[in-house]
Amino acid sequence: MTAKESISTQIEQIASDTGKIIERMAGEPGLADPITEKWLTTCSAIPHHLQSGYLKIAVAGSIKSGKSTLINALLGKDLVQRGAGVVTAMTTRIRKGKKHLAKIHLKSWDEINADIQEALTLFPESETVEADNDVKTLDAFDIRRQHDRSYLFQSLERLKTAIGPDSGGLRPETVLIQNALEGYERAGEWVQADACVLEFSGKSFSRHKTFSADPSMAIFVRDIELDVPVQTMDSQVEIADCQGADSIDSRQLMHIQNYLESVNLILYVISSRTGLREADTRFISLIKSMGLAGHMVFVNNVDISEHQNMENMAHVSRRIETELALLVENPRLYSFSCLYELFEKTENTLPAKDRKRLSFWREDKKITSGSRKETDRFLQDLSSRLDKDRFNLLAANPLKRVELILHAASKKLSLYTAALSEDSKKSDQALEEMIRISENAQKIEAIVEHSLTNTTKSLEQKVRKDINLFFSKGNGQVHSRLDAFIKSYAFNLESYDTAAAHSGVPAALYLMFQDFKAAFDSFVAREIYPQLTGFVSEIEDQLSTYYGSLFNSYQIELRRVDLLSGQAEHDRVEEQEILTDALDFAGLKRILGLSLPVLTLQLRYSARIKLSAFAGFGAQSLMDIASRIFNKPGANVRSTGLSKAARSIKVQCIRALPAQLENYKHQLMEQFLVPLIQSASREFGEIISQGYQLYDTKKEEIEEQIHKDRGYKKEQGEDLDQMLNDINKILVRIEKIALV
Numbered sequence: 001m002t003a004k005e006s007i008s009t010q011i012e013q014i015a016s017d018t019g020k021i022i023e024r025m026a027g028e029p030g031l032a033d034p035i036t037e038k039w040l041t042t043c044s045a046i047p048h049h050l051q052s053g054y055l056k057i058a059v060a061g062s063i064k065s066g067k068s069t070l071i072n073a074l075l076g077k078d079l080v081q082r083g084a085g086v087v088t089a090m091t092t093r094i095r096k097g098k099k100h101l102a103k104i105h106l107k108s109w110d111e112i113n114a115d116i117q118e119a120l121t122l123f124p125e126s127e128t129v130e131a132d133n134d135v136k137t138l139d140a141f142d143i144r145r146q147h148d149r150s151y152l153f154q155s156l157e158r159l160k161t162a163i164g165p166d167s168g169g170l171r172p173e174t175v176l177i178q179n180a181l182e183g184y185e186r187a188g189e190w191v192q193a194d195a196c197v198l199e200f201s202g203k204s205f206s207r208h209k210t211f212s213a214d215p216s217m218a219i220f221v222r223d224i225e226l227d228v229p230v231q232t233m234d235s236q237v238e239i240a241d242c243q244g245a246d247s248i249d250s251r252q253l254m255h256i257q258n259y260l261e262s263v264n265l266i267l268y269v270i271s272s273r274t275g276l277r278e279a280d281t282r283f284i285s286l287i288k289s290m291g292l293a294g295h296m297v298f299v300n301n302v303d304i305s306e307h308q309n310m311e312n313m314a315h316v317s318r319r320i321e322t323e324l325a326l327l328v329e330n331p332r333l334y335s336f337s338c339l340y341e342l343f344e345k346t347e348n349t350l351p352a353k354d355r356k357r358l359s360f361w362r363e364d365k366k367i368t369s370g371s372r373k374e375t376d377r378f379l380q381d382l383s384s385r386l387d388k389d390r391f392n393l394l395a396a397n398p399l400k401r402v403e404l405i406l407h408a409a410s411k412k413l414s415l416y417t418a419a420l421s422e423d424s425k426k427s428d429q430a431l432e433e434m435i436r437i438s439e440n441a442q443k444i445e446a447i448v449e450h451s452l453t454n455t456t457k458s459l460e461q462k463v464r465k466d467i468n469l470f471f472s473k474g475n476g477q478v479h480s481r482l483d484a485f486i487k488s489y490a491f492n493l494e495s496y497d498t499a500a501a502h503s504g505v506p507a508a509l510y511l512m513f514q515d516f517k518a519a520f521d522s523f524v525a526r527e528i529y530p531q532l533t534g535f536v537s538e539i540e541d542q543l544s545t546y547y548g549s550l551f552n553s554y555q556i557e558l559r560r561v562d563l564l565s566g567q568a569e570h571d572r573v574e575e576q577e578i579l580t581d582a583l584d585f586a587g588l589k590r591i592l593g594l595s596l597p598v599l600t601l602q603l604r605y606s607a608r609i610k611l612s613a614f615a616g617f618g619a620q621s622l623m624d625i626a627s628r629i630f631n632k633p634g635a636n637v638r639s640t641g642l643s644k645a646a647r648s649i650k651v652q653c654i655r656a657l658p659a660q661l662e663n664y665k666h667q668l669m670e671q672f673l674v675p676l677i678q679s680a681s682r683e684f685g686e687i688i689s690q691g692y693q694l695y696d697t698k699k700e701e702i703e704e705q706i707h708k709d710r711g712y713k714k715e716q717g718e719d720l721d722q723m724l725n726d727i728n729k730i731l732v733r734i735e736k737i738a739l740v
Helices: 003-026 034-052 067-075 109-119 146-163 172-187 202-213 250-260 278-289 311-324 340-347 352-362 365-419 426-469 478-488 492-504 505-554 556-565 569-582 585-592 610-627 635-692 699-704 709-740
Strands: 055-061 090-095 101-106 127-133 133-138 196-200 221-229 239-242 263-271 296-301 333-336
Touching: 003 034, 003 221, 003 365, 003 709, 034 278, 034 365, 055 067, 055 250, 055 278, 055 365, 067 133, 067 239, 067 263, 067 340, 090 250, 090 365, 101 202, 109 146, 109 172, 133 221, 133 278, 146 172, 146 492, 196 202, 221 699, 239 610, 250 505, 263 278, 263 365, 278 505, 296 365, 311 333, 333 365, 333 556, 340 352, 340 365, 352 365, 365 709, 426 478, 426 610, 426 635, 478 505, 478 635, 492 505, 505 585, 505 635, 505 709
Parallel strands: 055 239, 055 263, 090 221, 263 296, 296 333
Antiparallel strands: 090 239, 101 196, 101 221, 127 133
């Protein structure tokens, strides 16, 4: 039995044993009430809670580093397309299932057209699409129309001409348009007006690779889910192949960031052939800025064919580790061949060419043995890490819930035992005190219910105020940083002047805008979004602390009954800690399906930019003509016009910021924080309510038991003592699990 199975089984057994005690309590006259029913419901739900959550492992890295190969090696099957080379941001999420099932989550046509429209903003002649003498505005652009695709093709050719062969690499807008045109004919049959899910199972399962391996198909996809019947895979682990970590489109990168926010572990793959690349450095720094450095484990994917001997392989590993140490503190690096491990596990199904490679590698026993040992170390450490995370994420909260029930049940039994005392005077005093406290508890519960409603509203107001302050222009946070970036951005007017001379002013203007937009999006992804996630984490911590202090304030009146039942003050403190832990924000977000909205600032620019630029060109042309008539040196017309356009782009961007940030604030509050606060308040109110219902006293039933003959009361007292003894034994078992 694995450690995972052992802990889960132990907790399920503890919940079952606790439920049996509660059932025995409910069978005692005077002890059966709504609170015991709720306890039974909680205990019976524990097994489902233990099995419903997932530990998420993200596999990230630069293109061609071996991410998919590592996943296939871990699963022991060639499931994910290797060597795809796709830089479009998407995640392929893999879970254990009963059969092979692929779910392709496709974008809607509106989403796809909006992406293309964004790439064509300020494109030369992009105000109209001419076909059959009809004029269509690009606001109605639709790739499904033949004449729009023809326009897109012509736009791409003009764009390539404007960029030229010496532009220094790919541009995101060029890649997007090219892929959209190439993939339309094949993807067009699947995509629908609304976002939809395409499923492949059985013999057609492998068709999912068409969407993940081909860039021209991948741009039509949001993400992919794979259910696979792999015996060695943990049923509570999700492994995700995160493509696009080195995407040239920063807005796509933010979708990867958004997924990483929810993961428990990041396996970052580095190729031994290239070592740590610039793209790796950027992405690792980004993960660190998101506060996720502690989640990272590094894999040096060794290419056995590239290393002459074990010493050379070790040298490369040491170099990578040294470079990583400059980026993160105490990096954990494992060096082994992912492909060798995959070939070892799938030898019987390998094609002849790959079997020869495997046979050749096996001849170098030192390297293969070293890789094998490092793989074993990696798998052992991975298993330990997952067991720890599994307990913290999936098991700790249910265990705390059971512990809370046991403490409350113990308290209720102690009160009832005191009321059944053979000393009639002591028994009557205990009953009177229980009734008085019960009445007070009911009154306080009504007050708590009312105040909790007000508290929820106050929390929402406070968080909204904090959000407004965070996004306000004057406090040096988001708005101020964005404003400063826009103002300080330097356009390379000389290069655009060259582009204008080569392809015309409109083409140069388009390149200016797209370069600025790319730099702006990159700044948002790499600087603003991590700052935002840190800020939201602080809010969640404050909420957790607040509910903990709120619990303490609601318990003051009930401490007298604790003293009556003999509960020590340190037990009260311990119980408060248990309840605070039981309010699980991560679990609430998982149940509600809440995730931080992606910060995409789609700053659309009006025709004023172009008009402003051409106005500058026109005025400067008149000055140039006049200067020639009077033989006076004239200013550079294009540079002046482009300079004016650059200022106009910045002005338009700054003007658009407030509305864009206001829109995101609304999403953040209404789609994430408000539902989280309301859900936490409901959960908190339920727990508090159970605490007060604990003192619900059925006077007539208890009096009846008090007036029973001594023999019956003694027998019942022995039953209650046995229940208390059983409760204490279970609490000891819980303590042992927590220590492990």
